[in-house]
Amino acid sequence: MGDLGRINQLIVTIGGQNLTFNLQVILMTWVVIAALLFFGVMVTRRRGMLPHSMQVLGELFVGQFYQLTEDALGKEYVEKYAPLICSVFMFVVLSNWLGVFPHLEEPTKDLNTPLSLGIMGFVIAHYAGIRSKGFKAYAKEYFQPVFFMMPLNVIGELAKIISISFRLFGNIMGGSIIILVVSYLCYSIVLPPFLIAFFGIFVGTIQAFVFTMLTLVYISIQVK
Amino acid sequence: MMEFDAQAWVKVAAFVGGGIAMGLGAIGAAIGEGYTASLANLAVSRNPKLSGDIFKNMLVGQAVAESASIFALVVAILLLFMNTGDATLIKAAALLGAGLSMGFGAVGSGVGSGFPGGQACLGISRQPANTSRLTTNMLIGSAVCQTPAIFSLVVAFILLFMDFSAAPLNPTWAALVGAGLSTGLAAIGSGYGGGMAAGGSCEGIARQPEATGNVTTVMLVGQAVAQTPAIFGLLVSFILMFKVFPETTQLQTSMALLGAGLSTGFGGIGPGLGNGMAAESAVCWVARNLPSAPELMRIMLVGQAVSQSTAIYAMVVSLVLIFVV
Numbered sequence: 001m002g003d004l005g006r007i008n009q010l011i012v013t014i015g016g017q018n019l020t021f022n023l024q025v026i027l028m029t030w031v032v033i034a035a036l037l038f039f040g041v042m043v044t045r046r047r048g049m050l051p052h053s054m055q056v057l058g059e060l061f062v063g064q065f066y067q068l069t070e071d072a073l074g075k076e077y078v079e080k081y082a083p084l085i086c087s088v089f090m091f092v093v094l095s096n097w098l099g100v101f102p103h104l105e106e107p108t109k110d111l112n113t114p115l116s117l118g119i120m121g122f123v124i125a126h127y128a129g130i131r132s133k134g135f136k137a138y139a140k141e142y143f144q145p146v147f148f149m150m151p152l153n154v155i156g157e158l159a160k161i162i163s164i165s166f167r168l169f170g171n172i173m174g175g176s177i178i179i180l181v182v183s184y185l186c187y188s189i190v191l192p193p194f195l196i197a198f199f200g201i202f203v204g205t206i207q208a209f210v211f212t213m214l215t216l217v218y219i220s221i222q223v224k
Numbered sequence: 225m226m227e228f229d230a231q232a233w234v235k236v237a238a239f240v241g242g243g244i245a246m247g248l249g250a251i252g253a254a255i256g257e258g259y260t261a262s263l264a265n266l267a268v269s270r271n272p273k274l275s276g277d278i279f280k281n282m283l284v285g286q287a288v289a290e291s292a293s294i295f296a297l298v299v300a301i302l303l304l305f306m307n308t309g310d311a312t313l314i315k316a317a318a319l320l321g322a323g324l325s326m327g328f329g330a331v332g333s334g335v336g337s338g339f340p341g342g343q344a345c346l347g348i349s350r351q352p353a354n355t356s357r358l359t360t361n362m363l364i365g366s367a368v369c370q371t372p373a374i375f376s377l378v379v380a381f382i383l384l385f386m387d388f389s390a391a392p393l394n395p396t397w398a399a400l401v402g403a404g405l406s407t408g409l410a411a412i413g414s415g416y417g418g419g420m421a422a423g424g425s426c427e428g429i430a431r432q433p434e435a436t437g438n439v440t441t442v443m444l445v446g447q448a449v450a451q452t453p454a455i456f457g458l459l460v461s462f463i464l465m466f467k468v469f470p471e472t473t474q475l476q477t478s479m480a481l482l483g484a485g486l487s488t489g490f491g492g493i494g495p496g497l498g499n500g501m502a503a504e505s506a507v508c509w510v511a512r513n514l515p516s517a518p519e520l521m522r523i524m525l526v527g528q529a530v531s532q533s534t535a536i537y538a539m540v541v542s543l544v545l546i547f548v549v
Contacts, residue, residue: 068441071518156529156536162459163452167371170458174374177381181298198367206368210448217445217525224522 025110032094032107039090062086068213072220081219084124088117089212096172096204100196106204108172111165114211118165121215122157129222138222164214171207175199230311237316241323242303245380248327249296249334256289256338256419263342267349274352278345281359285341288366292330292337292373292415299326299380306384314388317397321404322383325461328408328489329376329415332496336419337366343423347430354433361429361440365422368447372411372418372454372496379407379461392471398478402485403464406542409489410457410496410535417450417500424504428511435511442510442521446503449528453492453499453535460488460542467546480549484542491538498531 010021043058051059062082069082092108099106107113130138142153179199183192264282268275303319344362348355383400425443429436464481472478506524510517 071438152533152536152540155540156533159452159456159536159539163449163455166455166458167448167451170375170378170455171371174378177378178295178298178374181302181381185298185301202363203367206364206444210368210444213441213445214448217521221522221525 022110022112024105025107025113028098028105028107029095029113031104032091032098035094036090065089065212069216072216073223077223081128081216085212085216088121088215089208092117092168092211093205093208096208097201099172099176099204100200106172106176108168109176111169114165114168115161117168117211118161121164121218122161125215125218125222128219132223160218164211164218168207168211171203175203230313230316233313233316234311234319237319238303238306241319241321242300243323244320245296245303245323245326245330246300249293249300249330252331252334252336252415253290253293253338254334256335256341257286259335259338260285260289260341260345264345267345270346271349271352274349277352277355278348281348281355281362282341282345284359285338285344285362285366288363288370289334289337289341291370292333295373295377296326296330299323299377299384302384310387310389312389313393314391314396314400317400318383318386318388321400321402322380323404324401325376325383325404325408326380328405329373329380329411332412332415332417333370333373333419334415336415336417336422336500337369339419339423340365340369340426343426343430347426350430351433354429354436357433357436358426358429361436361443362422362426364440365425365443365447366419368444368451369415369418369422371451372415375454375458376407376411379403379458379465382465386465391468394472395469395478395481398482399464399467399469399485402482403461404485405482406464406485406489407454407457407461409486410492411454413493413496413500414451414454415496417496417498417503418447420497420500421446421450421503421507425507425511428508432511432514435514438514438517439507439511442517442524443503443507445521446499446506446524446528449525449532450496450499450503452532453496456535456539457488457492460484460539460546463543463546477549480545484545487538487545488535488542491541492535495532495535499528502527502531 010023012019012021042054044055046052047055065086066078066082069085070078073081095106095108095113098104099109126138142150144153175195176199179192179195182195186192260282264278267278271278299322303323340362344358347358351358383404388396388400421443425439428439464485469477469481502524506520510520513520
């Protein structure tokens with residue numbers, strides 16, 4: 001049980017400031033990136049009119065997410081935002097699945113990963129809002145319904161980052177803690193594989209989809 | 225009072241905490257399962273030929289609804305039998321906080337995850353051809369509905385296993401109890417609300433099976449927004465658990481931290497329920513009026529955001545209590 005909350009850290013001091021690197025998380029993120037690159041190469045290799053099985057998988061996947069983006073944002077924004085939505089989903093879902101394999105851990109279990117993805121989505125959504133409405137109309141929304149509500153509106157917007165990133169983090173972290181504690185209680189007999197299937201694969205997929213949909217919804221609120 | 229030593233207080237807190245965790249944790253799941261069973265009866269009386277399918281679906285739905293109570297059972301057993309290690313008064317507060325967090329946290333998710341189970345049973349009697357779609361949607365909905373209970377479990381486990389003995393006793397005890405209350409109470413509304421959304425989606429799919437994809441998507445977004453108050457509770461809990469508070473002899477500092485937990489905790493119940501209502505009717509009507517799905521989702525999100533503002537006020541008050549007072 002001792003390894004609950006233990007983190008391998010590399011602390012580098014530059015100009016009097018401590019920079020902390022969570023080595024395990026960085027390594028696991030690289031594993032995810034490598035796996036995604038491999039998947040991309042496999043899907044696009046030897047493309048043809050008669051698709052091979054990997055190509056069919058890729059086309060189905062991409063088509064599904066283009067459709068979702070079109071439903072949420074409308075036709076004119078599909079080309080621009082669908083690649084982002086696709087890649088966010090692929091990255092998060094693979095990160096969540098990674099804990100299924102022994103000795104690998106989910107990068108999303110560390111708050112830094114969901115938080116940086118959340119901030120990325122937030123910045124993109126607001127940039128999209130300013131681009132489509134113009135800065136004046138964008139800034140005006142913060143003074144609705146009355147001008148002194150401005151601070152609360154800003155906090156409400158910032159709370160979206162917290163809500164999207166803590167949701168992913170809490171679910172994945174919670175799942176892995178439950179698996180750890182139950183394995184410890186029942187000496188890893190019988191139960192853990194079912195828990196891993198439920199929390200690792202099922203909940204991991206749903207939460208990745210929720211994360212992606214919320215990123216999309218945040219963009220669509222700003223754009224329209 | 226003085227004749228109790230720290231060891232005895234730790235045991236007292238562990239036993240009381242275990243009792244609270246399992247006692248409160250038993251409320252929600254039982255209500256949810258009863259609701260599932262009652263709608264299953266209705267479904268069988270409508271379509272007796274399908275009693276086998278409905279029975280199977282009822283049991284699966286009840287098994288998922290039970291998980292919040294099982295979390296509470298795990299925490300209660302750990303509290304009763306775990307070797308607590310260091311015997312300090314802070315540990316006693318942490319154990320009590322763990323019990324409160326898991327006990328309250330299991331109520332909402334337990335009741336809520338009964339709704340999709342019941343509506344799926346009813347839907348099977350109406351649309352036997354779509355049994356597998358309904359069961360899948362029910363499983364997704366009730367799994368997402370467990371999220372607030374999982375948050376409470378995370379807080380409970382951190383309180384159980386983290387070593388707080390280095391922190392000064394005086395404000396820290398209140399911070400730890402407050403951390404338990406914050407996530408635990410805030411999870412009630414979110415769990416219940418998420419269940420309402422999931423129930424509405426099963427009902428909608430039974431009306432119009434072609435709308436399954438859209439209904440599930442809107443349900444997931446609605447549930448996710450309904451869970452935001454529980455996430456605010458989790459955030460306040462994390463701040464209360466991991467911030468280092470300077471030692472103080474004044475009681476009001478401790479009470480401010482306890483109040484911070486109570487504010488976000490109670491403040492999250494209403495918004496969670498309200499957001500769940502908004503999501504429930506949105507998914508119901510998406511199924512009946514598929515072409516208007518984008519507009520319905522927009523209205524749902526705006527309504528939820530307004531209803532959520534009270535949870536944000538509660539969180540602002542908590543943060544002021546923690547950082548300013």
